[in-house]
Amino acid sequence: MSKVLFDKETGPREVFCGLTSIVWLHRRMPDAFFLVVGSRTCAHLIQSAAGVMIFAEPRFGTAILEEKDLAGLADAHEELDRVVNDLIARRPEIKTLFLVGSCPSEVIKLDLATVAEKLNKKFLGQVQFLNYSGSGIETTFTQGEDGALKALLPLMEYTDEKKLLVVGTIANTVEDRLKKIFKNIGINNVESFPPRQSIELPKIGKNTKVLLTQPYLSDTVRDLKHRGCEVIHAPFPLGVEGSTKWILAAAEAFEIPPLKVHEVITPLVSRARQALEAHKDILRGKKLFLLPESQLEISLARFLHNECEMNLVEVGTPYLNKELMEEELNLLPENTKIVEGQHVEKQLDRVRESQPDLVVCGMGLANPLEAEGIHTKWSIEMVFSPIHGIDQAADLAALFSRPLKRNQILTTKTLATFK
Ligand code: SF4
Numbered sequence: 331m332s333k334v335l336f337d338k339e340t341g342p343r344e345v346f347c348g349l350t351s352i353v354w355l356h357r358r359m360p361d362a363f364f365l366v367v368g369s370r371t372c373a374h375l376i377q378s379a380a381g382v383m384i385f386a387e388p389r390f391g392t393a394i395l396e397e398k399d400l401a402g403l404a405d406a407h408e409e410l411d412r413v414v415n416d417l418i419a420r421r422p423e424i425k426t427l428f429l430v431g432s433c434p435s436e437v438i439k440l441d442l443a444t445v446a447e448k449l450n451k452k453f454l455g456q457v458q459f460l461n462y463s464g465s466g467i468e469t470t471f472t473q474g475e476d477g478a479l480k481a482l483l484p485l486m487e488y489t490d491e492k493k494l495l496v497v498g499t500i501a502n503t504v505e506d507r508l509k510k511i512f513k514n515i516g517i518n519n520v521e522s523f524p525p526r527q528s529i530e531l532p533k534i535g536k537n538t539k540v541l542l543t544q545p546y547l548s549d550t551v552r553d554l555k556h557r558g559c560e561v562i563h564a565p566f567p568l569g570v571e572g573s574t575k576w577i578l579a580a581a582e583a584f585e586i587p588p589l590k591v592h593e594v595i596t597p598l599v600s601r602a603r604q605a606l607e608a609h610k611d612i613l614r615g616k617k618l619f620l621l622p623e624s625q626l627e628i629s630l631a632r633f634l635h636n637e638c639e640m641n642l643v644e645v646g647t648p649y650l651n652k653e654l655m656e657e658e659l660n661l662l663p664e665n666t667k668i669v670e671g672q673h674v675e676k677q678l679d680r681v682r683e684s685q686p687d688l689v690v691c692g693m694g695l696a697n698p699l700e701a702e703g704i705h706t707k708w709s710i711e712m713v714f715s716p717i718h719g720i721d722q723a724a725d726l727a728a729l730f731s732r733p734l735k736r737n738q739i740l741t742t743k744t745l746a747t748f749k
Contacts, residue, residue, distance in 0.1 A: 334659055334666045336650075341673025344694050345623050345648060346379075346710065347466030349430065351474025353379050354713060355524070356389040358499045361425040362528040363417065364390040366464065367410060367440060368432030389424075391417070395434050406440055414449060424457055426528035428478060431463040458485070458529070470648040472546035472625050472713065475499060479524060479550040482531060483557070486523075489533035493519040494580060495559065497551075498544030501716035502526065508567070508719055511577060514594045517584050534559055539583045541576065543567060543718055545658070546625035548651045565657045566718075568626075569633035570602045573720045575657070598720045605724035606637060609731040613638040616687035616734065619680075622646035622672050623692045623709040630690065630712065632661045638727050642666050643684045646677065688734060705733055 349372055352364040366372050373392035393413040395406055410429075418424065427449075429442045442461035449459040462477030479497070494517050496508065505522055512520045521532035536558035542551065545566055555561060564579035565572040574595060581591045618640045620627040627647045634640040642663070650670040652659070659668075669677070674695070681689055681704065689699055689706045696706040707730055717726040 333664050334662050334668050337667065337669045339669055339671045339673045339676065341671075342675065343648075343672045344674045345466075345469075345672070345692055346471035347375070347433070348464035348468050348471055348474030348477060349376050349432065350379050350471040350710070351464065351478065351713075352376055352390050352430065354499055355475060355478055358502075358524055358526065359426070359528040360389065360526075361423065362389065362428060363421065363424045363426070364428045364430055365413065365417070366390065366392040366430045366432055367395065367406075367435040367442060368392055368430075369395055369434045372432045372434070395438070395440075406435075406438065407445065410440075410445060418453060418457055426458050426460065428481065429459060429461040430474075431461065431465055433465045433467060436463065436465050436467060460485075470546075470623060470625060471710070472544070475544070476547050476549045479547060480553055482524065482528070483550065483553045486531045486557075487533045488557075489535045490537050491519065491533070491535070492537040493521060493532075493539070494584070495532060495534065495538050495540050495554075496520060496522045497540050497542050497554070498547055499524060500543050500718050504716045504718050504722065507721060511594060511598075512580065515577070515581055515591050516586050517580060536560075539580070541580050541583075542654070544626075545629060545651075545654060546649075548649075548654065551654065563654075563657055565632065565661060566626075566629045568629045568717060568726060569637045569723045570599055570606070570720050571636055571661070572629060572633060572658075573718070573723070574599065595720060602720045602723040606727055609724060609727035610638050612731040612734050612738075613640050613727065615639065615641065617641050617643050617684065618730075619643045619684060619686040619689045620645045621677055621681070621689060621691040621695060621709075622648040622669070623690075624712055625649060626709070626712050627690065628655055628658045628662070628668070631666065632658055633723075633726065634730060635663055635666075636661060637723065638730070640688075640730075643686050644669060644677075644680060646670075646672065648672065688730060690730075705737055707733055 356364055393410050429446055431442050446459040446461040460481040462481040464474045509520050534557055538559040540554050540559045540561045562579050562583045564576045567573040567576040578588055578591055627645050631642050631645040635642050644667045646669045690709050691706055693708050696708055699706050
């Protein structure tokens, strides 16, 4: 392992909660509905994170726990039953209904697993009910996806068929491109988890080889291993380097020679490297500080240093699974400072002291930092944007070069105005 410097920090945190993941999960599985069991705050969060859907019926909602529920003066189950019955009657297209726990439902110890079990009996053959927690008591917002996938796993049947299972939500267009690459190198049996329809779950077993697209799925990986699947260790498919190594690792697991992989991907690699040049001109030598939020920070740091020549000041991560991240950590430059966990005030002090050119952080910290003249990039954008794969390397770099370029233009214009 390259000699990176590890540190751990605890204290006040400033991250989104797991409910946020509903925004990309409901797009991925249009036959599923996500019912948050929470307060008005939870409803506001999910509505503002997802934007207003004017033309489509939303596939998420909130069963609101009122103050009397929270005080134990009313039976929250009654409200939940009413909302679920109404939903199923109005929306026959719903095939899977996720009951998503929140801080309030956890505080009053609402047992959503038992509620889901009862509803499964009542609506047998019509809708399947699952539950997971999206509460802010978890480490960070991407854990919402980990919880949802873990909840789906027991429904996946057994097979001993040899297959590649690509795990973690990615954009459908990116998925199509990656599957085409796998087909061209000779891996034909490729499935994705989560699938595009919640009821079309892939079968898994001892000949399933799991390739992760996202680094924040520790619980899902643990359960996949318990089901006999083999996890392929690789860096994550961000940038040319990460994506190439990711595809090579899959090829090795299927005994396909590296030469075959290079034959297929070389034109993509040359195109992507060329497209990266313009962004590199802006990013080269700039100081980058990543605050912990999405768990994508280590892969992003690797890409932005190795392929865009940025200098890493500090790489924060809300949680570090050293086993899943080993290949990534090996690719980081010596002495990279990795800080697991968060004490937001101490971290902000270090940001101010180091005066980075760009800070990757949560939305809650971005505005105050911008007000102090420190440029920021919202980490949540990385999970909403199609950034995976060789083809997307330049688009990923653009997410970071754009704010710096915009600030350069604004500074030039301001100086010109004062001349
Ligand atoms: S789950 Fe908790 S952190 Fe998330 S919106 Fe609801 S109350 Fe806030």
